[in-house]
Amino acid sequence: MKRRLKALTILTGMLVLLGVGTAAQQLPAIPQSPLPGDASATDPWTSGRYRLTPSDVLELTFPHVPEFNQTITVQPDGYVTLQNVGDIRVQGRTLPQLQQALYDAYEPILRQPVFTIVLKEFDKPFFIVAGEVRTPGKYELRGALTVTQALAVAGGFTGQAKHSQVILFRRFTDEMLEVKEINVKAMYAHRDLQEDHILRPGDTILVPKNLLSRIAPFIPTPGLGLYLNPFN
Known part of the structure; x- marks a missing residue:
């Protein structure tokens, strides 16, 4: 009897230890970070929605x-005139933001107003590439497009471009403009596209001149010729 009791005690202890060991191996899952360039992330540089501009028509x-x-x-000054409400400013707002603004505007008149908004006419999304690219200008933004892809659309860099200091301008409202400097040269060298932001409508990319291009007009032509071909 004592032997059976001792064996049962040992077996129970082994099961307890085994259970503890198994539980210790069940580690909590590590949350995954969003992938670079994922438009669903909360990064304001990649999570853009269409923002209203003058001449947009809504129903x-x-x-x-x-x-x-x-x-x-939407009038040229960014306002719309609402029936029984008056003028409110809508330029720069997304449709969800406009939905909330109209709800607040009509709440005193219509208790818990129910309505839908349809964007009937709107300015086609665009981006601008300026500075030292081969074909600077305004381009239609079709689908997801990154900074480096936009530079390729504009013909690529000229020989005078400063690849390490490309500037991205993004306007959120009339009062808020965000500027970001992007080192495209380093991205290509390290094969790291984390800074290759997805463009939003209205973004402007500026490629400045490199240092030599800026000082070249002040170098005498004969002197420059000596540097370029000293044995001539």
């Missing part, structure tokens, strides 16, 4: 009070 539909249905146009 508002109130299913329960159709007399409030209306079509509005």
Whole structure:
């Protein structure tokens, strides 16, 4: 009897130890970080939505009070005139932001207003590439496009470009402009595209001149010729 009790005690202890060991191996899962360039991340440089601009046309539909249905146009100063409300500024807002603004505007008139917004006409998304690229200009933004891809669309760098100091300008509102410096030369050298941001409508890329290009106009031509071909 004592032997059986001792064996049972040993077996119970082994099971307890085995259970503890198994539990110790069940480590919590490590959350995964978003991939570089993932547009679903919260990075404001990649999570862009279309923002209203002058001449955009929107259709508002109130299913329960159709007399409030209306079509509005964003005026050159960024305002729209709403029926029974008046003027509110909408330029620079996304559609979800506009939805909330209109809800707040109509809440005093219509209790818990229900309505839909349809963007009927809008300015085609675009981006601008300026400075030392072969074909600077304004281009239509179709789908997801990164900075390096936009530079390729603009013909690539000229021989006078400063690859290490490409500037990306992004306007959020009339009062808020964000500027980011991107070292494209380092991205190519290290094969690291983490800084290759996805463009948003209205972005401007500026490629400055390199140092030699800036000082070249002040170097006398004969002297420059000596440096380029000293044995001539």
